Amino acid sequence: MIASYELVFVNFHAEWCPFSQQLSPIFKVSDNILSQEFSVESKRVLLGRVDCDANPNLSNRYQIMKYPTLKFFLNGKLMKKEYRGQRTQTSIVKHMKQLLTDPVVHIEYNNYSDLSAIIHPKYNIFRKVAADLRGFCEFFWVTNSTFLTSNKTEIIAFKSSKSTQQSEYDFIYETYDEFSSWSTYLCTPIVREITFENAEEIIEEKLPLVILFHISSDYKSSEIFKEVVHKELISATTKVNFVTADAKLFDHPLHHINKTKKDLPLIAIDSFKHIYLFPKFEDLNKTGILANFIEDLNSGKLHHDYHFGTEEQTTKSNSIQINDIKEKDEEVDKTQTEEYEESEDDFTEELLKPVADSVFKKLAPSESRYTILKDEL
CATH class of the missing domain: 3.40.30 (Glutaredoxin)
Known part of the structure; x- marks a missing residue:
């Protein structure tokens, strides 16, 4: 049936979901309005509902992870973008009419x-x-x-x-x-610009973000970043998403990792658990260095270093402790030694302190709009 119509709008829902229940009468009114304007015979538009509990195979086929999920099929083909606008009959009807105009x-x-x-x-x-x-x-x-x-x-x-x-x-x-x-x-660009309008759909893809933070007028850094991705990292696009972020819009993540516009341009990976900073943007001209950084993410090395420090940091910290302890006078009393060791533990903890927890995870589909089935971020 989907292939028989120019535009099909499908509401994947669950009867027990409160957001689905709120949308149900709005969806029916929208259907009535569009049916009056576009006859069934014209085969231009069709609205349908899928109860995901009753149709688990369809739910799995279209990877439904939240209720309600609103998808479009155009000329029998699933569209890349879901409907994420306001759930009102006015907004839904307006959006569908727009999709039916000559592009x-x-x-x-x-x-x-x-x-x-x-x-x-x-x-x-x-x-x-x-x-x-x-x-x-x-x-x-x-x-x-x-x-x-x-x-x-x-x-x-x-x-x-x-x-x-x-x-x-x-x-x-x-x-x-x-x-x-x-x-x-x-x-469909390999490197996308992330905005507040498209952040939800990008993050819902559940791929870590490799982010270039830059000033929007700084085209040079963006072109360098894109060139490296196209030359060296096409194969990595199945494991990460490459995005650019306007630092003026996303100043909060910068503050979160103790960076300012003076530090731009800079690259970071948000794994949706932690943020990892790429050492130096200037190093992008070294073949393979960003690829190695991404590989360290995929292998778990960045996560390990985030919590326990790099091997170099750990060795340096242990060396400091051993050398300083040897230099201590053997007559130092037990209390002073314990206090010293505690201070060195504090030093080690500061040395291995992580950069920051994820910020972009907060832009994923919200529980105030959806019933989330499984949050893997």
């Missing part, structure tokens, strides 16, 4: 307008992919362009939002799968 911006040159987009054999493919990637890329269909050379009748161009140059490609698609694969690669 392609049409540009006609020379004040000449025709039906070239509609009748072009590839336009439907272009529009479907644009709908899939709504929110990731903007898609423009340009006709009667003066930029086409005499030997080309069509081109595909891509421009990053922070680039002044566009790249043109000889690739000309013939099928939906071809164009979808190509566009998804370009439009």
Whole structure:
């Protein structure tokens, strides 16, 4: 049935969940409103509900970890973004109408307008992919362009939002799968910018965050970070998420690890248990150093060092204790010796003190909005 409709909105819920109970009448009213505007015969929109207790296989297939979880299917394909907006009929209906609008911006040159987009054999493919990637890329269909050379009748161009140059490609698609694969690669960045709007969905992926904290106008550090990730760390994207964070927005995490804007740019890993600081941003030009830092996370070394100190720190601390004890006069009384040893224990504890506990974990789906089934963060 999902494949038969352009847009399907599914409410994965549980009857006993209070948030699901609150949403139920709102969801039904939203369904009624949309049904009046879009007839069943049009096959444009459908709202459905899945009781996850009664349908555990569906719940497992779509990895439902909280109630209610609201997912979209567009042209039979699960959309990347869930609905995380306000649970009101006004917000739900407005969002769904927006998803049903044409995602392609049409540009006609020379004040000449025709039906070239509609009748072009590839336009439907272009529009479907644009709908899939709504929110990731903007898609423009340009006709009667003066930029086409005499030997080309069509081109595909891509421009990053922070680039002044566009790249043109000889690739000309013939099928939906071809164009979808190509566009998804370009439009879904390996390094994402984390904001308060998308933090919940990124953190819900349950992959530790490798974070570049920087000033938003500092494009150079961001480009260096992205270049290292693309050159050396593509294989690591199954184990961590790479993100950049505007230090102005996320000043609290910086204060939490005793850093200020003067220390920027800096890199840290938030494992959702602890935050680990990458030693020096300047060291990124050394091949493999960030990869080794991430490997230390995956092997548990960073976690061990967080609680017990590095091998170098432990050796240094023990050496200080042994040397100083030997230099102590043998006539020091027992009380003074005990006091000394206690002070050295305090020194060791300070030396091995961890940086900070996780901050970004607090931006995960909230128990004030969802019934969380299993919190693995």
